[in-house]
Amino acid sequence: MGKTLGSIGVALVGTLLLNGCSGPEEEVAQSQPTSVAEERASEPEQPTESMEPLQVAISTTASLRPDRRLMVQGETNLPDSAQVQVIVERELSRVRWQARTRVDGGRFEAGPFGSGSGLPDGGYLVTVQLGEATVQPESVQARIGPEGEYLAGELVSQSRHGLGQIATYSRRFLIGNEPRRTRDQVEVIEDN
16 A cells, blocks of 8 residues: 555656646747747738739840941830840851840940951841849839739740749841842841
8 A cells, every 4th residue: 555655646746747837838838829820810911012014015226337346226115224135146157245234214225246347247136135033123123023923925934044034025137238038027237
């Protein structure tokens, strides 16, 4: 019987210690929300602002300088300060020249493109690309979205790097004194 009373006493003391330690912890745990979802559910919902999609429009013209280097001018509805990259690529050799510029008042200009000896006659592809939103100034990101999600239209596509949407415009030009016969729509730039 002495062993039984001793065992009961140890069990009783162990139970009291466990209950004594767990009581305040349970009260503290019960007074705090149990999950982040419950915590957010208790906050009032903020109305989400929806942005009107921007139907991207870009157009370009090109002019040959007296040194036979190419200047590219463009118009766009992209926001001011948007950074665009202008690329001129010779179709025959795939040699390219590129420059970064900014939109100002709906316009941009880049160049001169070409080597010091000038561009040889032939076909050239001019591409204008609005880079990912992550490289754009905050004012531009506010209009196009942090991942370019507010960009819309046929010029808009997913970036190769998975960083959201970009806009790309291309136009073909022919440089030379003689207009060439071609079936596609191309602007011929003649020497002045």
